[in-house]
Amino acid sequence: MKFLVHLGLLVAVGAIFFPLNAEALTVSPVRLEITGDPGATVQGELFLFNEQESTKTFYSSFENFEPSGDSGTPYFIGAQDGLATWLQTDSQIILESGERITMPFSITIPQGAEPGGYFAAIFWGSQPPSQDGGVSIGGKIGVLILLRVSGEIEESGGLLNFNGKDRQKFFNSLPVTFEYRLNNTGGDRVVPLGEIKIKNTFRFTSATLLANKNEGSVLPGSARKFSVVWENETPKSTEENTESGFFSTALNQLKDFHFGWYTANLSLVWGKTSQTAQAAYNFFVIPWQLLVLAAAILIFLWFTGRIFLKKYNRRIIEQALRNQQQ
Numbered sequence: 639m640k641f642l643v644h645l646g647l648l649v650a651v652g653a654i655f656f657p658l659n660a661e662a663l664t665v666s667p668v669r670l671e672i673t674g675d676p677g678a679t680v681q682g683e684l685f686l687f688n689e690q691e692s693t694k695t696f697y698s699s700f701e702n703f704e705p706s707g708d709s710g711t712p713y714f715i716g717a718q719d720g721l722a723t724w725l726q727t728d729s730q731i732i733l734e735s736g737e738r739i740t741m742p743f744s745i746t747i748p749q750g751a752e753p754g755g756y757f758a759a760i761f762w763g764s765q766p767p768s769q770d771g772g773v774s775i776g777g778k779i780g781v782l783i784l785l786r787v788s789g790e791i792e793e794s795g796g797l798l799n800f801n802g803k804d805r806q807k808f809f810n811s812l813p814v815t816f817e818y819r820l821n822n823t824g825g826d827r828v829v830p831l832g833e834i835k836i837k838n839t840f841r842f843t844s845a846t847l848l849a850n851k852n853e854g855s856v857l858p859g860s861a862r863k864f865s866v867v868w869e870n871e872t873p874k875s876t877e878e879n880t881e882s883g884f885f886s887t888a889l890n891q892l893k894d895f896h897f898g899w900y901t902a903n904l905s906l907v908w909g910k911t912s913q914t915a916q917a918a919y920n921f922f923v924i925p926w927q928l929l930v931l932a933a934a935i936l937i938f939l940w941f942t943g944r945i946f947l948k949k950y951n952r953r954i955i956e957q958a959l960r961n962q963q964q
Contacts, residue, residue, distance in 0.1 A: 662689055662779070663696055663733075665762055669782040676787060677749040684741045684781055686762065688733035695732050697766040699778070700725045702758045705860035708819060712782065714759065721758035721785055724748070730766070745785060753789025754825035755858055757782070784855070786826055793824040797915035798861055800904045809923050811891045814868045816902055816919065818849070822856040824909070829853050832906040834866055839898035849906055856908075868902075870894040884927055891925035898923065 664687040674680040688694055700722040706713035717723060727743035743760060763778030803815040820830050832849040847866050856862040871894055902919045 662777075663687070663694070663762060664689055665779050665781055667781065669784065671784045671786075672745065673786045673788060674745065674747050676747055676751045676753075676789070678747050680745040680747065680785075682743055682745070684727075684743060684760065685738065686731065686733065686741050687738045688735060691735050693732060693734045694764070695730055696762045696764065697730045698727050699761045699763065699767045700758055701761065701780075702756075703782075704757070705857045705862070708861050708863040710854055710856075710862050712757070712759070717758075721745070721756035721783065724756075725758060725760060725783070727760060731762075745783075747785075747787060751787050752825075753787050753791045755791075755827045756785040756787065757827075757857065758785075759783060784827060791825040791910075793826075793828070793909040793911050793913060795820065795822040795824055795828070795856075795913075797821075797904075797906060797917055800902075800917035801919050802921055803865070807921050809921065810926055811887065811923065812868055812870045812894060812896060814921065814923070816847075816866045816868070816904075817863055818866075818904060818906075818917070819861050819863045820856050820906070820908070820915075821861040822858050824858055827855040827857050828908040829855050830864070830906045830908040832904070834868075835903045835905070836868060837901050837903070838896075839900070844896070844900065849904060885931070888925075888927040888931045891928040895925070895928075896923040897925055 666685045666687075670682060672680055672682060686696070688696075700717050701714040702717060702720045702722045703712035703714045705711075724745050724747060725743060726746065727741060731739070731741065733739065759780040759782055761778045761780040765777075798819040798821050800816070800818040803817050816834060820828075822828050830850050831853070834847040834849055835843055836845045836847070838844045845868055847868060849866060850864055851866075854862065854864065870890070900921055900923060902921070904915075904917045904919070906915045907913065
């Protein structure tokens with residue numbers, strides 16, 4: 639049977655790293671996306687590097703995982719069934735200091751496996767698995783395995799909400815953080831893609847942001863929260879980032895001036911069937927520190943101008959009187 643293994647190194651959705659030591663084992667890639675048919679055996683490979691200064695023995699183990707909350711962080715649930723029991727690789731490997739190797743593994747998909755997503759991790763640890771089949775407490779490092787078993791897979795779910803962080807409506811400056819939650823009730827993980835387009839008071843586009851820059855996944859039977867930050871166009875120096883006083887804030891507001899009513903328009907597409915969702919969120923950016931400072935300067939100039947004008951008029955009148963007397 640035909641199968642396809644995608645071995646791209648991606649930004650992990652809550653990657654699993656449990657440090658072994660300060661000088662540790664490195665395992666890559668962080669995440670593997672694999673597609674296979676029921677009854678097929680899929681071959682893949684990992685890359686191991688012993689960064690420690692001595693020869694070490696590392697032991698393999700497997701665990702299924704499911705989503706934990708809406709952060710996308712994996713929660714490991716053991717290896718009693720599912721993908722963790724379909725995985726095979728060497729039970730242990732001895733690596734000399736600085737040695738790099740390619741470690742093959744395989745996934746034997748049962749003939750009767752239901753189409754959909756299956757999720758597990760291959761761990762490498764400094765301690766062998768416990769005798770009862772569990773995983774030892776010693777340090778370990780793992781690679782996420784995301785398997786899609788081919789077939790008719792239902793896709794369903796939708797956008798639950800879209801708003802500013804903590805539903806904040808008023809900001810005095812950038813950054814502005816947006817949050818949205820996507821629910822996946824289908825049979826496999828989905829990766830939402832799209833953009834957030836921000837329009838100002840005059841309906842001109844102020845910014846266009848990627849809705850899922852790191853291409854994070856939403857596992858089936860879960861909802862995941864994504865955060866997108868609208869930041870200043872002008873990068874701040876380290877000194878500016880540490881300063882948060884009134885005048886430094888007003889100066890930053892002047893450098894990246896934003897004022898008025900804004901609308902953030904979210905547009906998403908996900909899944910093999912290209913499901914879509916749209917939502918909008920209104921908010922205000924009012925740089926009050928800059929406005930207060932500008933008002934204070936204007937008031938000062940007005941009073942100073944009045945005083946100067948009075949003195950100037952008095953001087954003209956006095957000079958005119960002197961000229962009459964002569």
